[in-house]
Amino acid sequence: MRTLVNDEKKRVTIYNVAKEAGVSLATVSRVINDSDVVREDTKKKVQEAIIKLGYKPNAVAQGLALKKTTSISLVIPDSSFTYIGKVINGLLDVAKIYKYNITLHTSTSGVNEMHEIIDNVIKNRADGLILYNDAFSPQELQTLSDYHIPMVYLGTRFSNDMICSVFINYYEPVHDMVADYLNRGIEDIVIIDDRKNPSSVEQMVKATEDAFKEQGKTFDGLIRIPDSYHSSYDFLTRYFSSHKHQLIITYRDSQAIAVLNTCSENGIKIPEETELVCVKDSRYTEMVRPQISSFVTPSYDAGALAMRIMTKMLNGDKITDKEFELNTLYKPRSTTK
Amino acid sequence: MRTLVNDEKKRVTIYNVAKEAGVSLATVSRVINDSDVVREDTKKKVQEAIIKLGYKPNAVAQGLALKKTTSISLVIPDSSFTYIGKVINGLLDVAKIYKYNITLHTSTSGVNEMHEIIDNVIKNRADGLILYNDAFSPQELQTLSDYHIPMVYLGTRFSNDMICSVFINYYEPVHDMVADYLNRGIEDIVIIDDRKNPSSVEQMVKATEDAFKEQGKTFDGLIRIPDSYHSSYDFLTRYFSSHKHQLIITYRDSQAIAVLNTCSENGIKIPEETELVCVKDSRYTEMVRPQISSFVTPSYDAGALAMRIMTKMLNGDKITDKEFELNTLYKPRSTTK
DNA sequence: CTGAAAGCGCTAACAC
DNA sequence: GTGTTAGCGCTTTCAG
Numbered sequence: 294m295r296t297l298v299n300d301e302k303k304r305v306t307i308y309n310v311a312k313e314a315g316v317s318l319a320t321v322s323r324v325i326n327d328s329d330v331v332r333e334d335t336k337k338k339v340q341e342a343i344i345k346l347g348y349k350p351n352a353v354a355q356g357l358a359l360k361k362t363t364s365i366s367l368v369i370p371d372s373s374f375t376y377i378g379k380v381i382n383g384l385l386d387v388a389k390i391y392k393y394n395i396t397l398h399t400s401t402s403g404v405n406e407m408h409e410i411i412d413n414v415i416k417n418r419a420d421g422l423i424l425y426n427d428a429f430s431p432q433e434l435q436t437l438s439d440y441h442i443p444m445v446y447l448g449t450r451f452s453n454d455m456i457c458s459v460f461i462n463y464y465e466p467v468h469d470m471v472a473d474y475l476n477r478g479i480e481d482i483v484i485i486d487d488r489k490n491p492s493s494v495e496q497m498v499k500a501t502e503d504a505f506k507e508q509g510k511t512f513d514g515l516i517r518i519p520d521s522y523h524s525s526y527d528f529l530t531r532y533f534s535s536h537k538h539q540l541i542i543t544y545r546d547s548q549a550i551a552v553l554n555t556c557s558e559n560g561i562k563i564p565e566e567t568e569l570v571c572v573k574d575s576r577y578t579e580m581v582r583p584q585i586s587s588f589v590t591p592s593y594d595a596g597a598l599a600m601r602i603m604t605k606m607l608n609g610d611k612i613t614d615k616e617f618e619l620n621t622l623y624k625p626r627s628t629t630k
Numbered sequence: 631m632r633t634l635v636n637d638e639k640k641r642v643t644i645y646n647v648a649k650e651a652g653v654s655l656a657t658v659s660r661v662i663n664d665s666d667v668v669r670e671d672t673k674k675k676v677q678e679a680i681i682k683l684g685y686k687p688n689a690v691a692q693g694l695a696l697k698k699t700t701s702i703s704l705v706i707p708d709s710s711f712t713y714i715g716k717v718i719n720g721l722l723d724v725a726k727i728y729k730y731n732i733t734l735h736t737s738t739s740g741v742n743e744m745h746e747i748i749d750n751v752i753k754n755r756a757d758g759l760i761l762y763n764d765a766f767s768p769q770e771l772q773t774l775s776d777y778h779i780p781m782v783y784l785g786t787r788f789s790n791d792m793i794c795s796v797f798i799n800y801y802e803p804v805h806d807m808v809a810d811y812l813n814r815g816i817e818d819i820v821i822i823d824d825r826k827n828p829s830s831v832e833q834m835v836k837a838t839e840d841a842f843k844e845q846g847k848t849f850d851g852l853i854r855i856p857d858s859y860h861s862s863y864d865f866l867t868r869y870f871s872s873h874k875h876q877l878i879i880t881y882r883d884s885q886a887i888a889v890l891n892t893c894s895e896n897g898i899k900i901p902e903e904t905e906l907v908c909v910k911d912s913r914y915t916e917m918v919r920p921q922i923s924s925f926v927t928p929s930y931d932a933g934a935l936a937m938r939i940m941t942k943m944l945n946g947d948k949i950t951d952k953e954f955e956l957n958t959l960y961k962p963r964s965t966t967k
Numbered sequence: 968c969t970g971a972a973a974g975c976g977c978t979a980a981c982a983c
Numbered sequence: 984g985t986g987t988t989a990g991c992g993c994t995t996t997c998a999g
Binding site: 304349350351352353354356357362364367371372373374375377378379381382385394395396397398399412413415416417418526547550551553554557576577580581582 | 641686687688689690691693694699701704708709710711712714715716718719722731732733734735736749750752753754755863884887888890891894913914917918919
Binding site for chain 1: 975976977978979
């Protein structure tokens, strides 16, 4: 019975090539890895045989023999694709250069699920693990490193024997921005919480608190989304129909857009009456009207850098600096004066 | 010298387990695959040894022995993450159920690059290939199937020995919508071309042409983005500052948003003077104001279905139907009357 | 029901 | 330079 399954059309093996070229497998192995010195003419013979037979080295067998798979696992929170697209592109582009494969995993429930995922990573003998997440604590990361697999963490500052990190420091830029507002006498500032990005929000809050403190004031404008709202969008549209502030700071674009819409529906003029800053930039912050002021970050570079670091770790290169901070640039648009 | 690299902390092998449990590897193999009948008590012994040693089967070795890797490759156009997020989630969720791994590839330049990617797929002995793309012609797909690897194509209707497809048929819904407009005397209809989604646009155009034809009219409202514009957004803002139509149909959300913005900037009222439909729905079509009418499609399901079909193919299950059409639902919002 | 042994395709000493 | 051989960790006949 004919099925759709790979009809066992035997793939050609290194052995076939050896025979075709009239050499031993060792020699074939040598030319495909161009290790050692193989005489020019035998090398050529082998290469011809390879082409003639359409031979493709079996990475699985190589993986077994070498005890490494040249594949690395990428774990991202599910439903974060809008943001993470560019990161992945960066990752993938440099992975391609170094001939690494990326296998994709998503996690919903934080670290618990991570152990399960790492199990999988171990089973599949991935060489390393790249973690994109904004919600892991140092302790949690520490436990992960017990697995002894090289990791790079795209999130917050952290590092140890097995883990390097790439992160964006929002502290400085937010601090400076808030300080600037305070200097101009604008003090009614609120930050919208974002449960999906706790550590970014934490930075934003800390930065704001400090800026207030430096002026002898105290900040208590963190607006939390009640657990009863599974969508922060819903909450925000409700909240802002009856509250008004001078400056609203959000992390995610969808939250900023929610604010935009609600204000507009309630006749609150942006930026005249209320200013709005969305910390995390996205395609949509500049697509909507008015365009939303935000901090532009080099997402592609973050991905590329993470992957580059990973290859270094895997090479056994000595890594002097294990924590990589990326810069962000404030881009005022139309939601601020 | 201590490096970050996996310090060869020898992973425990099936052999260690066998020794610990006082049985042969064959037996261990049997219990981990719970194939054959193993006596209850020896099974238990083995399982205890497995737990005690923290043994995790090496998927690479299994892959070599079994000649299958339980991993499938996913190829998507780069920078399509906004749309494809849900699809990937669907894919990943059912992949997890069947214990398949997904390795990720992106392609920019269409089919040429595909051959390169498939090379990689072969090297890595992925069991199958899932292709998300809106730009492959039947001929191109046909060449791909020469590689004899099971594929499911998320794009347009197509199938043969090695390929199944999952697709959304926009013909009917667009046809009906256009016919409806024509019936109401609205004939000044344009469709914005989208080079990244040629086959969807083709469907939209065909549907519209047919609807016109049925009324004894001819449609020639396809607006192409000149090659000189690398961003259709730029072109659209320019074009619509000096053109006005009764109904504008776009495929992508960003195009629709461009139209929205430009019309607003030029004082053209939507939907009063111009109506706007964005065929492909996204988070943002309902986030912007006015919310954009569009066709809602079950993206998550598309991904899940694709993966499910893949597992069937890989199982050698007889597949009677190889082409799966998904429904789409017209969701009128605020850009249409 | 369980063990011995061959083999999956390739790499890496070690000889020649 | 090139061939021989012993693994890499697991599955699977084939005996027992």
